[in-house]
Structure formats: structure tokens, C-alpha cells
Amino acid sequence: MNKLSRLKGILPTIGPGALWLVIFTLVPTLLIFYTSFLQRDPHGWLSGPFTLENYRRFFGISESGIDALYLKILGRSILLGVVATMVSVVIGYPFAFFVARSQHKNLLLLLVVLPFWTNFLIRVYAWIVIFQRKGVLNAILHSLGFEPVFLYPSWTAVYIGTIYTYLPFLILPLYASVEKIDWTLLEAAYDLGAGKLRGFWHAIFPQTLPGLVAGIMLVFIPAVGTFVISDLLGAGKTILVGNVIQQQFGSSRDWAFGSAAAFVLMAAVMAGLWIYARRAGEIGMEELV
């Protein structure tokens, strides 16, 4: 088949999706990339000429040395993303098996999805009600005779809120993989002399890899860029790179610097995923793509 007729064949299938992605993802991304080299004029509009000033400011490079303010904020975001992802895996991995092997799997899946029926903001506000000084948690602790804890506002609250919000995104794709597991492979591994642990590692774990990889990406990417959760549960005292970007596009009206920060974040996430993909091995990615 020549190239033209091949194109005709695949156009109806990937055409609409490709068009959507070009208009709503590629073009805006390029626009932001373009903006990140512009400057803010005194009225808050964008103006030329092209400059690297925004990137210089983000990395804090100046003649007097390096001011790592924004890099530290970026580091905090990545730390949050990594920790939230790891905790989600620790909780979600066994849970996905529990759901898949349970008699009430439909009910359990419903419970996993149920929070999505409520607005995201309201769910985060609910954590404030739980964590605040005279909140639900302290009322329970008090009635049990414990000292009160002050979790709102705090980094702990931000971490808990992030894990709570994104855990279902890990469980659902992982469950899809666990559900499809061919358990005779485990028997085959036992038959060939693998014990419980090695049987799981060689026969079951590889089968869950596609779901695990998808889940990790679905948790890590939004967790790194979150700003609502840190805004609410940190009460403005926990600054993440998401907050920085939001402020630039909002109150500070410096779209150029915001665009640069967004691009650095994107580069960092992509680099992280690239390293992770290489470590996780080719198998999972192959099956995912």
C-alpha cells in the first residue's frame, strides 16, 4: 500500500482525535511556549521583544549567585508527587487485588468511584472540616481522651488531601489489569519450582504492570501540578509550583513568567516519567502504548 492510500485508510479512525488534540492541546501548548519568551508590560499585557528573562528568574540566576526560591518550590511539588504516588501504590495495589477477588466487587468499585459524584472542591473543603482546630478529628480525639492535633493548615493536610484525591485514579486502571490476570500462570510458576514470593513476582506482577504504569502516571502528573489542594488545606502557606503558575496567570497578571514556570514543570514531569519508564522496563510501556 502506498502512503496516500494508507493515510486515507487511517484518517477516519484517528482523524477526529488528532484534530481535537491539535486544536486543544498542541496549539495552546505552543502558544504558552511562545508566551514564555515574552514580557509583561506595565499594564499587565504581553509585549516583546523575545527574552529569556522569565526562565532566568525561575532558576534564580543572577550576578550575585543563585536564588533557589522557585527551584525549591518545584522540588516540593515533585516530592509531593513522588510521595503521593508511592503511598497510593502501597494502599491501592493490595486494594485492587482485594476488589478483584471479592464477592462484592461491584459494590466496592462503586465506593471507589462514589467520591466523584461530589464536587472536588467540596471534598477538599470536607477535609478542612475534619482537620480544623475544633473539627471532627479533634472531637473524636477529645472524646477518646487524647490531646488535640492541629493539622489545618499544614503540609500533612496537603499530603493527605492529595493522596485522597488521586488514589482512585491508581486503583481503577490497576483493577482493570488485576481483573484480567491469568491465574494459571501462577500455578505454572509454582509447578516450575517458584515459591509464593517468586511466583507472585514472576507470574502475577508482570501482568499488573500495564495498569500500574497507567495508574502511577494518572496520580503523579496531576499531583505535581496541584494548586487547589495546597491552597485550601495549606491555607495559602504551602506554596507549590501549581500555586506559582496560578498566581502569575491570576492576581500577578504576569502570563509570561507563568508560562515559563509551566514549561519548566512540564519538562520536569516529562523527564521524571522518562526516567521512570526506562526503569519500569519496556514491557509495561509497550503494552500501554
Place this chain on the structure above:
Amino acid sequence: MEQRRLFKGKRTRTPGGDIIVRLEGVRKRFDNDTSALNGVNLEVRSGEFFSLLGPSGCGKTTLLRILAGFEKPDAGRVEIAGLDMNGVPPYRRPLNMVFQNYALFPHLNVFDNIAFGLRMKRLPDIEVRSRVDWAMELVDILGLEKRKPQELSGGQRQRVALARALVNEPEVLLLDEPLGALDYKLRKQLQVELMNLQEDLGLTFIYVTHDQEEALVMSDRIAVMRDGSIEQLGLPEELYERPSSRFVAQFLGTSNLIPAQAVGEKEVDTAFGRLRISKKLKKGDRVTLSIRPEKVRLSRTASLQYNLVDARVDDIIYTGAENQYLLDINGFELVAYTLNSDIQEPGFEEFDYDEKIVVHLPEENLVVIHE
């Protein structure tokens, strides 16, 4: 043994050495009541090709899974190579299994699949390589090392599954309908290869199948199972020529079953008259006579005084190698096969629709079933 003189096997049967697998009173119940076992006793000798044959749900796969250690028997004793297997997990049992759907690891290539068992034993790489090469050559798949299972044909997957088990040199190889998913030609070819392999290596095979022809072709001994029990156990010729129950007579090949009542020492009455049989019966005994379609003799003229019945040709089925006649004997249906050899001599001739012919039921071919 009398049977062995009577019916010469086409292939040398391996009578087997010492007993390597022994089951005593093995019971297993499942909640959903299927594939249970009701006290199975069984002895398999080393070097034997032993088949478990039966329809689905008869418990043959359950029996195999109990041997492999994937199921625990509710009661009874399992002994392999002289050791009690009670509480021994699958990974410590001196046997390997070829699974029905092969159960190859999809994320490992052919080499790594076959090497799996050796690596679990932590053998050095050099030994792993040489033994995997040996196994691959044995099943004739050299050159496929780097392929993934999903890139192989059904027959190739079957060979990989076999190599993966054989490379561990198990005392006993369990095979769970290994050829079930393959097409007829390939199945025939692999049957012969499996038999040769088993003979060359002197391995003990325990082979589960629901295909009676496969079991007859391949096995040294067969246990026919039904509803969780062994119905009959013996040489393939024994089971075919001397079925002990109506179930075995009908499950292995085709049988004409004729209800009969003994009237004399070696004489019975049937729906179409008096027949002589070769076995002594007590007068009044109600039995079933079984005769194989190919042992029924058809002719145009009567040549003997007894065991002759008049019949009408009701239908003829042409199957290529043989003609299958559906005969009507006063309302009783009898099936007879004759070779399509184009010889028009008495005993070989071909007949027409509605032709009146004489059927000879030779007394030595009428098997008495007490049921």
C-alpha cells in the same frame, strides 16, 4: 495375560517398572458439586504412558491437579516416588505439568520460558543454556529463542510448553489435554512425537484427555473415569475389546448394546432370537451384550446354523475408508462397519438400500456386560 495374547498391540507396550505414583482412597468435594472424586485408588508405574480418559466433569483434571498439588484432597493418600505428598506444596513436588492452554509467560521469550524452572533452582547460567538448548532441540524449536509466546503458532506454543516441563527432568510429567486446542492433522503428528519422546526418555506420563482415540493410540494403560470414580482400568485393547460396563463400551468407540437373558449355559435370548455366547452364564441372568460395529459380519447368504439374524439395510453412511450400515432387525437398530476395499467376495461385498441381508454376530465377539 490372556488379553495380550488375544489382541496383539500394534506397538510395544511398556509394562512399566516400580510404582511411582500411588493414590489411595482420594476424595474431593467441591461446593458446586462438579468434578468431584469419590475415593480413587490408582497405581502408575515408572516409565508408563498412563491416560485418564473420561467426559468433561468426570474428575480427571481434578485428579491431575491433586497430583500437581494445586488442590488438596479431602481424604486419602497421594504418594509420588515413594514420598507422601500430604502438605507438600506444588513447588516441591518431583513432577511438572503441561497445562491445557500452555500457560506460557507472555512477558518472557521462549528461552526464558523454558529456562524458568532451572532458574528457580538457581542453576548456573552455563548449565541453564545447555539444558534449554537440549530441550529445544528435543521438541524441535531451535531458532525460536527470542520469540514471545504470542508470536508463535499453536503447535509451537505446545512444543515450548512441553520443553519448559521436560527441561526440569521430572519424575512424572502431567499433561492436561495438551493437544486439545490444535487442529486434527497437527494433533495426529504431535501424538506420535509425544509417544516417541516418552519412549526415548523413559519418562512417566500421566495424560488427561477426553479423546478416546487419542488415549487408545498413545497409552500403555488407560483409566476410564466417570462421575469421580474409575470405571475401568487396563490396556487399551482390554478396554476396547472387553469393556466391563455399558458406559465404557459406548465411550470408547461405538458399540451395539443388546439386552439379553440367559436361557442355557452359553445361550441367551434377545429381541431378535437366540444367540450363542462364549461365556458361561447362570440361567435367568439378565445381561447386556456388546458388539463392535466392525465385528459384525454381513453377507447375502447364510453359511452357518447359529447367531444369524435377518436384517434390512436402513441407511448407508460413506466415510471414505469404510461403509457404515444402519441395519433394521425387526425394529432393533444395529450398526455395522465394512471396509471400503472394493472386494466383492463373501464377507466384503457392498450392499444396497433396503436390501435384505444376513447378519452374523460371532459368538467370540459378543462381550457380556453384567449390568
